[in-house]
Amino acid sequence: MLGTNQFRSGQLRPGPRARHHRAVAATLRVLTVLCAAITAFAALSAGAGQAINVSGEDKLALKGYDAVGYFEDGHAAMGSKDFEYSWQGANWRFYSAEHRDAFAANPEKYAPEYGGYSAFGIAEGQVADVNPVAWTIYNGKLYLNTSEADRKQWLAAFIGYIGTADSKWPKIESSLLP
Numbered sequence: 124m125l126g127t128n129q130f131r132s133g134q135l136r137p138g139p140r141a142r143h144h145r146a147v148a149a150t151l152r153v154l155t156v157l158c159a160a161i162t163a164f165a166a167l168s169a170g171a172g173q174a175i176n177v178s179g180e181d182k183l184a185l186k187g188y189d190a191v192g193y194f195e196d197g198h199a200a201m202g203s204k205d206f207e208y209s210w211q212g213a214n215w216r217f218y219s220a221e222h223r224d225a226f227a228a229n230p231e232k233y234a235p236e237y238g239g240y241s242a243f244g245i246a247e248g249q250v251a252d253v254n255p256v257a258w259t260i261y262n263g264k265l266y267l268n269t270s271e272a273d274r275k276q277w278l279a280a281f282i283g284y285i286g287t288a289d290s291k292w293p294k295i296e297s298s299l300l301p
Contacts, residue, residue, distance in 0.1 A: 174299035175213040176239035176253065184213035185267075188255040190233040191222035193265050199256045210234075235265040237292050238299070242266040243277040245295060246288040261285070 178186050189202040202216025206223040209215070210230045217223040226233050235258075237245045242259075244251030253267040257274040260266070261281065268274040277284050 174238040174240075174296040175211045175234075177213045178252075182212065182214050184210075184215045184239055185235065185255050186253075187216045189217045189222055190215060190235065190265065191217060191225050193258055193260060194233060195222065195225070199258060232263070233265070235267050237266075237288060238296065239267060241269045241273065242281075242288055243268050243273045243284060245292055246277070246284040248291055248295070250295060250299065 175184055177184055181187075184190070185202075187202055189200050192198060192200040192202075200218050202218050202222075204216065206217040206220055207214050208217070208223050208227050210226075211234075215223075215226060215230075217226060236242060239253065241249075241251035241253050251269050254270055255267065257268040257271050258265060259268075259274065259278065259281070266277075266281075266285070268277055
């Protein structure tokens with residue numbers, strides 16, 4: 124006669140204690156996956172993982188220049204440590220509280236394209252630092268270049284360069300992420 128804990132093949136059926144341990148192990152695996160997903164989501168929500176061009180120990184975006192000034196005043200101007208705002212893992216400086224507050228309300232409107240790297244460089248498939256005074260605004264977007272000479276070359280065919288840079292940026296950006 125077969126016992127209640129045996130299969131016909133002679134193997135023992137898992138008892139209540141073994142089934143409980145398996146259930147606990149499965150629950151722990153599910154919880155581990157959920158914790159990892161929540162952590163990843165929180166990091167992305169906090170702005171981690173963005174490829175913003177920063178300089179120095181202060182992690183300054185635009186080398187400390189005021190992003191809003193390009194749009195509102197039509198020129199590049201240094202920001203002040205007194206008017207600083209942290210966004211996407213970078214510190215953005217402004218020369219007035221009004222500019223800081225405008226950026227804080229809509230950073231995507233004022234932040235430069237391609238994370239603040241050279242638009243011409245990105246179009247060429249390269250990451251290059253910028254000179255914040257070599258800039259252009261086109262269709263409400265800020266584009267930076269490494270020098271005035273690169274800016275002039277970029278301007279000669281900028282619509283094509285923008286299309287090329289837009290297509291290359293996702294791959295370049297992912298290569299910059301940790």
